[in-house]
Amino acid sequence: MIAALAAAALAAATAAPVVAAAPRTAVIDLGGARAYSHADQASPLAAVELFVRAGLDRQTSRQSGIAALVAETVLRTPVDPGPGFGQAVPLVDAVDAHGASIGYVVSAQHVRFYLEGTPDGLAAAAPLVARALAGPAFDTATIAAARAVLAARSADEEGDPRFVGLQLLRSSYYRGPAGLPALGDAGSVAALGPADAKAFFARWYLRGDAFVAAVGRTGDVTDAAGRALVHALAPGTAPAAALATRPFGAQPKRIVTHRDVAATYVVLGFAAPALGDRDFPAALVLRALLAGVFERPGATTLPPVFRAAGTLYGYDAAPAQLVLWINGSQLDPELGLTGIDTLLKRAAAKPLTAAVLSRYKETARGAWTLETVSLDQRAFAVGNAVAHGLDADVTDAVGGAIARVTAADVQRVAKKYFQRFDVALVMPRATEN
Amino acid sequence: MSGFSTGLWAAVSAALLVCGAASAAAAQDAAAATGTLPGGVTYELRADRAQSGAAVALWYRAPAGGFDAPAAPGLSRLAATTVSASAPISGTPLAQLVERFGGRLSVAAYPDSVAITALVPPDRVAQTVRAMTADFFAPVVTAPGFAVAQRDVGEDALLRSVEPDVIEDALGAALFASGPFHDGTLPTAKLGDVKVERVRAFAERAFRPGNAILILAGNVDAAALKSVAARSGDTSPRSPEAAVTPAPATRTPETEPLQRTGVISGSGLGWLGPPIADERGATALDFLADALFAPRTGMVARALAGRKATVTGKFVTYHDPGVFLVTITGDEAATARPIVEKAVAAAAAPMAPEAFAAARAGFVYRLLAAMNTPAEVADTYGWYAVEGDPAYAPAEGGLQGRYFSLAAALTPADVAQAAARYLGVPPAVVTFAKRPPSPPKAPA
Numbered sequence: 001m002i003a004a005l006a007a008a009a010l011a012a013a014t015a016a017p018v019v020a021a022a023p024r025t026a027v028i029d030l031g032g033a034r035a036y037s038h039a040d041q042a043s044p045l046a047a048v049e050l051f052v053r054a055g056l057d058r059q060t061s062r063q064s065g066i067a068a069l070v071a072e073t074v075l076r077t078p079v080d081p082g083p084g085f086g087q088a089v090p091l092v093d094a095v096d097a098h099g100a101s102i103g104y105v106v107s108a109q110h111v112r113f114y115l116e117g118t119p120d121g122l123a124a125a126a127p128l129v130a131r132a133l134a135g136p137a138f139d140t141a142t143i144a145a146a147r148a149v150l151a152a153r154s155a156d157e158e159g160d161p162r163f164v165g166l167q168l169l170r171s172s173y174y175r176g177p178a179g180l181p182a183l184g185d186a187g188s189v190a191a192l193g194p195a196d197a198k199a200f201f202a203r204w205y206l207r208g209d210a211f212v213a214a215v216g217r218t219g220d221v222t223d224a225a226g227r228a229l230v231h232a233l234a235p236g237t238a239p240a241a242a243l244a245t246r247p248f249g250a251q252p253k254r255i256v257t258h259r260d261v262a263a264t265y266v267v268l269g270f271a272a273p274a275l276g277d278r279d280f281p282a283a284l285v286l287r288a289l290l291a292g293v294f295e296r297p298g299a300t301t302l303p304p305v306f307r308a309a310g311t312l313y314g315y316d317a318a319p320a321q322l323v324l325w326i327n328g329s330q331l332d333p334e335l336g337l338t339g340i341d342t343l344l345k346r347a348a349a350k351p352l353t354a355a356v357l358s359r360y361k362e363t364a365r366g367a368w369t370l371e372t373v374s375l376d377q378r379a380f381a382v383g384n385a386v387a388h389g390l391d392a393d394v395t396d397a398v399g400g401a402i403a404r405v406t407a408a409d410v411q412r413v414a415k416k417y418f419q420r421f422d423v424a425l426v427m428p429r430a431t432e433n
Numbered sequence: 434m435s436g437f438s439t440g441l442w443a444a445v446s447a448a449l450l451v452c453g454a455a456s457a458a459a460a461q462d463a464a465a466a467t468g469t470l471p472g473g474v475t476y477e478l479r480a481d482r483a484q485s486g487a488a489v490a491l492w493y494r495a496p497a498g499g500f501d502a503p504a505a506p507g508l509s510r511l512a513a514t515t516v517s518a519s520a521p522i523s524g525t526p527l528a529q530l531v532e533r534f535g536g537r538l539s540v541a542a543y544p545d546s547v548a549i550t551a552l553v554p555p556d557r558v559a560q561t562v563r564a565m566t567a568d569f570f571a572p573v574v575t576a577p578g579f580a581v582a583q584r585d586v587g588e589d590a591l592l593r594s595v596e597p598d599v600i601e602d603a604l605g606a607a608l609f610a611s612g613p614f615h616d617g618t619l620p621t622a623k624l625g626d627v628k629v630e631r632v633r634a635f636a637e638r639a640f641r642p643g644n645a646i647l648i649l650a651g652n653v654d655a656a657a658l659k660s661v662a663a664r665s666g667d668t669s670p671r672s673p674e675a676a677v678t679p680a681p682a683t684r685t686p687e688t689e690p691l692q693r694t695g696v697i698s699g700s701g702l703g704w705l706g707p708p709i710a711d712e713r714g715a716t717a718l719d720f721l722a723d724a725l726f727a728p729r730t731g732m733v734a735r736a737l738a739g740r741k742a743t744v745t746g747k748f749v750t751y752h753d754p755g756v757f758l759v760t761i762t763g764d765e766a767a768t769a770r771p772i773v774e775k776a777v778a779a780a781a782a783p784m785a786p787e788a789f790a791a792a793r794a795g796f797v798y799r800l801l802a803a804m805n806t807p808a809e810v811a812d813t814y815g816w817y818a819v820e821g822d823p824a825y826a827p828a829e830g831g832l833q834g835r836y837f838s839l840a841a842a843l844t845p846a847d848v849a850q851a852a853a854r855y856l857g858v859p860p861a862v863v864t865f866a867k868r869p870p871s872p873p874k875a876p877a
Binding site: 039042093100101296301302303305367 | 480526795
C-alpha cells in the first residue's frame with residue numbers, strides 16, 4: 001500500500017516536471033559591438049563579461065604569459081575612484097570601493113573580463129574599468145605588481161595535480177601558443193617587459209572583435225556598462241585565426257612530472273567534440289560515465305580530493321579537449337588506467353545497455369544544467385556560445401539534446417574520440433628517484 | 434542488511450506516506466512563501482524561475498554533540514550522513530539519488546543546527562523533496578549507511594583540520610562553559626565510541642517533521658510541496674515545535690589562553706556579540722567583520738602589508754548570543770596578532786564618512802555575491818530560520834529587505850558603538866601549536 005502510494009507520487013512527479021522558464025538572450029547593439037543580455041530580474045546583482053579576442057593564441061611562442069600579464073596590468077592600473085577617496089588606487093580596489101568586483105580569465109582564444117556588482121556599484125565601477133581599458137598603465141611598477149600576482153596564482157595552481165596534468169596535456173594537444181600555460185611560467189613572465197605588454201595590447205585589444213555578455217539584473221545599467229567597456233577599446237579587427245591540434249599517436253604519449261603534490265595523479269587527455277558539435281551531448285553522457293565509474297557510495301557529494309576520478313571538459317575551445325584524472329590516493333593508478341582503457345574499448349565495441357544509458361543520460365543532463373547556477377557561469381555560457389558562432393542560448397538546448405542521445409551515439413563518440421589519448425603522470429617529488 | 438534496520442523498517446512503513454492529498458491545501462496556499470505544513474514542517478519557498486538549478490534543503494535545530502551527556506561532537510553530522518547513505522523504503526539512498534540526478538548533496542553541522550542541502554535540476558525537485566523528507570522524517574539507519582557515514586565524517590574532519598575552521602570551533606570552548614558551542618562540531622575520540630543505536634536515537638529525535646525547516650530556492654514551484662512526506666495522522670496543521678537545542682552558558686574569559694594542538698598553528702580571538710533579536714547590533718557587527726577582515730581590501734589585510742599570515746574574521750548571528758570570531762594562521766601569525774588587535778581596538782572610533790561609504794558598498798556587494806546560487810540562498814534562509822528570525826535573512830527582499838535596509842541605515846557612530854560595546858572587552862583566546870601532521874582517525 002505504502003509502496004503503491006509512493007510509486008503514484010513518483011509517477012505524478014515525473015509526469016509533470018517543472019519546466020524551466022528559460023529566459024531568452026536579447027541582443028543589444030552597443031554601436032560597433034554587441035551585448036548578449038540574459039536577464040534574471042530576481043537577482044540583486046548585475047554583471048557584464050567583456051570578451052576580447054586576445055587569448056593565448058595571440059601570443060608568440062617566446063611570449064608565454066603575455067596575455068595574462070596584460071589583463072592583470074589592466075586590473076592593477078591606478079585609477080581615481082572618485083570624489084572623497086583621495087589618491088588613485090589599483091582598478092581592482094577602486095571597483096571594490098564601489099560595491100563591485102572584477103576578475104579575468106585567459107583562455108585559448110579570449111581574455112574575459114568579468115565585472116559584477118549591485119546595479120549602483122556596476123554603474124559606478126564600469127567607467128573606472130573603461131578608463132583602465134582605454135589606457136592601461138604599462139609602467140615598470142604596475143607591470144611588476146601584475147607579475148607578482150601572476151606568480152602567486154601560478155604557485156597556487158601548481159599545487160593542484162589536476163591542473164598540472166591539464167596544462168601538460170593542453171600543451172601536448174594544441175599546436176602553437178594556444179597550448180601555453182594560461183598564466184605563463186615564472187621564467188617567461190619575468191622576461192616580459194612594458195614594451196611587450198604595450199605592443200600586445202595595441203595589437204589585439206580591439207573593439208571589432210569584442211562583445212559583451214550581460215547577466216543578472218540586466219537593463220540600462222548593464223547596457224551602459226557594456227557600452228563603456230567596448231568603447232574603451234580601439235576600433236578595428238584583427239585577422240581571424242583557428243586553433244590547430246596535434247594528432248594522437250598509435251601509442252599514448254606519456255609525460256611525467258614531479259611536483260609538490262600529496263599523491264600521484266594519472267591524467268588522460270582526449271580530443272573531444274566542441275560545444276555545438278552533434279557529438280557533444282553524447283560526449284557529456286560518456287563524461288558522466290567516466291567520472292562515475294570508480295565512485296564508491298557516499299553520504300554526500302565528495303570533494304575532488306576524495307574522489308577516485310573526475311573530468312575537466314575544455315569546451316571553451318574548439319577543437320575541445322576532455323581530461324580525465326585518476327586520484328592515486330583513492331585508487332591504484334595502474335588499476336584505474338586499466339579500468340578506463342577497458343571501459344572505453346567496451347563502449348566503442350558495443351552499445352550501452354538501456355539501463356546504463358538511461359542512468360548516465362540523467363546524470364549528464366543534470367550536471368550540465370547545474371553548470372550555470374552562478375552569474376559568472378551564466379555569463380560564460382552565453383559568451384562562450386557566441387564566441388563559437390553559436391546561438392547565445394545553445395546551452396539551454398543541450399539538456400534536451402542529451403535526452404535524445406542513443407546508445408549508438410555514445411558508441412560512435414567512444415570510437416571517434418576516446419580510443420586514443422595522451423597521459424600525464426603527476427607525481428610527488430618524494431618519488432622522483 | 435542488518436537486523437537493526439528491520440524493526441525500524443516496519444515502523445516506518447506503517448507511519449510514513451507521501452502526503453500528496455494531505456498537503457494539497459497547504460500547497461495551494463504556497464504562493465505565500467512561508468508557511469507550515471501538516472506535521473509541523475515549516476517551509477520557506479523562494480522561487481527564481483530564471484535560475485537553471487534548484488536547492489532543496491532541510492534544516493534542523495539540534496546540538497552537534499547530541500542530546501545526551503557526554504556530548505559526542507560530530508554526532509549530528511554522523512546521524513545526517515548515516516540517513517543520507519542508508520537505503521530507505523524506495524531502495525535508493527538519498528546521496529545516490531541526488532548523484533544520479535547529476536546533483537550535489539551536502540551536509541553541514543553547526544553547534545546548534547544541522548543542514549542537508551541538495552542542488553538538483555528543476556525537474557527533479559519534486560522527487561528530491563519526496564525522498565529527502567521521507568528519509569529524514571522517519572529515518573532509516575542501516576549498517577552499510579553507518580559505515581559510509583563514518584568515513585564521510587572522518588574525511589570532513591580531515592579537510593577542516595587544515596583550515597581556520599578548527600580554531601573557530603575551539604573558540605566555542607573558550608567562550609562557553611557548557612552546551613553545544615562549548616562542545617564544538619569537530620569529531621573527537623568520543624565519536625569513535627558512538628554506536629549505531631545512539632545515532633538512530635539522535636536521528637529519530639532530531640529529524641522529526643515538527644523540528645524541520647524545509648527550504649526550496651531557485652527554479653522551484655510551490656507544487657513541489659505536495660511531495661513532502663508526512664507521518665500518517667499528520668493531516669492537520671500543527672505548530673512547529675520549540676527548539677530542542679539547550680541554551681549556551683557563557684564563561685568569563687580566562688587570563689590564560691586555551692591551548693590546543695593541531696595540524697595548523699595560530700591563534701583565535703573570540704567575543705560574545707548581540708543576539709539575533711538585536712538586528713541593528715548584529716548588522717553592525719556583520720559590517721564591521723567585513724570592513725576589518727575582507728580579503729585584500731579590509732583594514733587588517735592592508736595593515737598586514739604582505740606578511741605571511743592569513744587572518745579571518747566573522748560575526749556569527751546565533752540566537753543568543755552571537756559570536757565574533759577571528760583566526761590568525763601562517764608563518765607570521767605571531768607578529769600579525771598585535772596588528773589585528775590594534776585594528777580591532779581602532780574600530781571603536783568612527784570611520785571617516787568616505788571610507789565608511791566604500792566599506793559599506795563592499796560589504797553589501799560581498800554579502801549579496803555570497804547568495805548567488807540556489808544552495809547559497811537556501812543556506813541563508815535556513816540559518817536565519819533556525820536561529821529564530823527568518824524575516825531578517827539577508828536574502829529576504831533583496832536590497833529593499835529588512836537586512837539591507839538596516840545596513841543602509843548604519844552610521845559610522847553605530848558601528849563604532851557596537852565595536853566598543855562588544856569588542857572592547859578582552860577576548861577569549863585559543864592558541865594552536867602544530868603537531869606532526871597525521872590524519873584524524875575516522876570514528877569507530
